[in-house]
Every structure is written in structure tokens, then in C-alpha cells.
Amino acid sequence: MPLILLLAAAAAAGDINPDASALFDRDPALNAWALARFDANHDGWLTLFEAQSAVGELKRLADTNHDGRVTVQEYEAARRFLVARFNLAASDAR
Template sequence: MRWSSLLLAALVATPAAARPVPTEATQASAPIGVAAAQIFERDWVLMNWALKTHDTDRDILLSAREAQAAADAFRAIADGDEDGRVTPTEYRAAREFILARY
């Protein structure tokens, strides 16, 4: 009886806790160190640029700190309307800009 009610509680509690609904607000406030690294791992254009401009110790790796700085710089370039978020359109425009310039 005790165990089954515990199990039931776990089953009821888990879905909401394990799957937070990804809203634009939570994406914008996500820890940027993690998000930063992912941006550059996904896109070689940005990775190249980040290494050229923010690999301060020249070890051809982006440390968390370097990735953070690069992500901040990328956001500054990309967020054309300065609303604090980079939309897919802004992202593409910034990528083109970086590709052409660097």
C-alpha cells in the first residue's frame, strides 16, 4: 500500500517536472554557456568565426569562457532589433554577414 502510493505519486509528479514546456521566455533565459557551445558545435561557419575572433589563448578550442564571449559578440551582431533574442531570420542574416566578412 505504501509503495504503490509512492509509485503513483512518482508517476503523477514526473511528467510535468521532466518536460518543462519550452517557451520563448525560457529559451531566452537559458544558461548561455551551454547554449553558446551548442551554437558553435552546430555551425562550422560560426565555429570558424568564433575561433578566429575569440580563441584568446590560440589552442584551437573554445573554452566555456571563450564560447560565452563569442556568443555575446554573435548576439550583438545578430540581434538587429535589439530585443534580446536572435530569431532564425536574424541568425541567418548574421551568418551571411560573418561568412562574407571573415
């Protein structure tokens, strides 16, 4: 099946988060991490589809109690981990 049909099927199934890019746009540290790991075409921007993978990985890292939700505390802890682990620039770390 062509990629565009797979993406369309995923979007129709509700697997696409239309706000995924906004999460990284508003947080320079997370954006730096996401670009380094998920910018597949290396253009310096996260497409909506690239951001889906980044959000999924962030959720996997952050949801430490595996309840399917990320609390503010889990988000902040995951963000601190990513800043430390990937040695993000201090200006990106808020």
C-alpha cells in the same frame, strides 16, 4: 579578485550559458569565425568561457531590432554577414 573567483561569481549570477560551445560546434562557419576571434589561448578549441564572448558578439550582431531575442531570420542574416565579412571557406558556409 582572482580570475577564478570572478568566473565563479559570473556563473553563480547566471551569466554563463552552458550551451554556448554547442552553437559553434554544430556550425563550421561560425566555429571558424569564433576561433579566429575568441580562442584566447590559441589551442584550436573554444572553452566554455571563450564561447561566452563569441555568443555575446553574435547576439549583438544578430539582434538587429534590439528586443533581446534573435529570430531565425536575424540569425541567418548574421551568419551570412560573418561568412562574407570574414571570407570564411565555402566548405564552412553550408
